[in-house]
Amino acid sequence: MLSHSLHYVIFVIGVFALYWAVHRHFWPRMLVLLVASLVLYTGFTQLPQLIAQGNVTPEALLLAGMPLLIFLGGVTVDHLLVKGLGRAEGPGVRKLLVVLSIVSNLGMLAGFKYLELLRKTALALLGPWGVDVRPEPFHLLLPVGLSFFVFQSISYTVDVYRGKASSGHSFIEHLLYMLFFPRVVSGPIVRESELMAHFRQVPTLSPDDGGKAMFRIAVGLVKKLIIADVLGSGIVDPVFGSPHAYSSAECAVAAVAYTLELYYDFSGYSDIAIGVAALFGFRFPENFARPYLAKNLFEFWNRWHMSLSSWLRDYLYIPLGGNRRSKPRVLFNLMMVMVLGGLWHGADWRFAVWGAVHGVALCAVRCWWWFRGKQQEPGPVRVGLGMLATFTLVVLTRVVFRAPDMTHATEFYQRMLAGIPGLANVGPLVWTVLAVAIIAHTLPMKVYDLTARAFLKLPAPARAVVLVLIGLGIRQLASLEARPYVYLQF
Known part of the structure; x- marks a missing residue:
């Protein structure tokens, strides 16, 4: 569902109506935005196509939903590390936690986006010297928006480590921050102070x-x-x-x-x-x-x-x-x-x-x-x-x-x-x-x-x-x- 399509316009109108109907209540408005974000991102996976074809076997659904599961897993790991940063007092422990977050996020990006490039490069450089390198492609999927997801995730963890962002947000807030539907696919890369810090404020919209x-x-x-x-x-x-x-x-x-x-x-x-x-x-x-x-x-x-x-x-x-x-x-x-x-x-x-x-x-x-x-x-x-x-x-x-x-x-x-x-x-x-x-x-x-x-x-x-x-x-x-x-x- 591209943001310049008629389907997106109708989607936004529906979410807009639901959101402002419950905007005075924190959890209902958060639920509206989160469900909307999950629905929109699901549209970039193969799940809608499989459901339309009637191919709803557990194996097919798991494979098609893998991009969303990857994002959910990444948010879960980062949320636990952020909570650890909020409680840790020793500089060594805090540095270890932020390093774990950076390594986790960059590892996810390297694995899904750059592993095939590294394989091809190693094959081209080491193959002529007789070094055994996997000749077949890995055929790994690349979740849409992964690069933006990783950079935004790192910015939040590092800002918490630097004392520029709060670690007190709930998992739902953290998840919505990462998957907020207007920007999840291609940015802009938004900092915690520009989005998540405002979730608990009652929104207003003048004419x-x-x-x-x-x-x-x-x-x-x-x-x-x-x-x-x-x-x-x-x-x-x-x-x-x-x-x-x-x-x-x-x-x-x-x-x-x-x-x-x-x-x-x-x-x-x-x-x-x-x-x-x-x-x-x-x-x-x-x-x-x-x-x-x-x-x-x-x-x-x-x-x-x-x-x-x-x-x-x-x-x-x-x-x-x-x-x-x-x-x-x-x-x-x-x-x-x-x-x-x-x-x-x-x-x-x-x-x-x-x-x-x-x-x-x-x-x-x-x-x-x-x-x-x-x-x-x-x-x-x-x-x-x-x-x-x-x-x-x-x-x-x-x-x-x-x-x-x-x-x-x-x-x-x-x-x-x-x-x-x-x-x-x-x-x-x-x-x-x-x-x-x-x-x-x-x-x-x-x-x-x-x-x-x-x-x-x-x-x-x-x-x-x-x-x-x-x-x-x-x-x-x-x-x-x-x-x-x-x-x-x-």
Whole structure:
């Protein structure tokens, strides 16, 4: 049940009605949200398909429900460790408990997401030397949203260890925090202080807050259905699928289009998640801040997928020493964070390459600042050049991110640099959506604020009509099939 589908809209409306009918009572409203979260996540398993087919044998149900059981097991282990942290007083015991939580979560991620990559790598490196390595794949399932689940789980345990989060939450609260349906699949990564700490507060929702939430959902639907999906199906998929069949100029346009598609796809999901959470009285952190207007790569990562960037900073970069160590160590820390952050996106070494390229570029910027000094207010020419250089690097590295493997990425680069002219395969619809995407990304935030105010002035029924028309009507008019979110694979 994707959040840009009609089924999701109906689902949210039903949960919304039940939730606000019992919102003054803690356990009933918690039960509504928890059941809704379990139902929605179950939709991403094979359970609904098995039930529809009548295949309800215990073995089949157990296998199909394994992703949910994995999540339940992970929450149970972490909850016990958090309760131990709340009671333990000795620093040694507390450190042991938090280490156990980190190892447990990373072990779960490594086992289900990276074990097959390690097997292939070991086979390629050790096989020629006669070392016996398993030749058959493990065929392990990868639960949807596991990467987000693990990072959010680690953040809670570490925050309890640091004294920044409470260990007094119940198991039900902990479980709902991890599986809260607006964000369970693709984030944003939410801290305890941003969600679980508010569970016991009686929620409120003013008409203006409800209107703002609906507007945010509408913006997310527009980003996903009208911009990201059109770019994806109109040029990105065909060109990346067969780059040799297109000109160099068309490959370059496809690379830019994919860069925009990825932003509008993921930020659209984040907008819908933030808007839906707001309908239930919760405020999620922003996840994007017009990243393609960044003047340098550090600023880009402060604007792109901000919940992940801040997680990597707070739970990896700073514990490694951050900027407080020697200059070589600072550069090492940057490289470690970017390579590991790259691998977080997928069990393929090309993601590590993508992260390493960004790491090298960040190190180069850092060295330049050390050498020349960081200017607080660069002139307009330098700002423009910085934005162009940053965007160009992002576009070029996105090829590795999008290609199925490094061989395919190399082929794409070669085709793009071959100097073959021609844009015959870029249709008017794609050009129009590209222009809309670029203009929308560069518009001042004041324009969005004015549009939101105009939306708020509409009566509630009119707002609902606008939301449905934008989210579903335009997609039907464009004859486009709803596409899954790109970040579902992570």
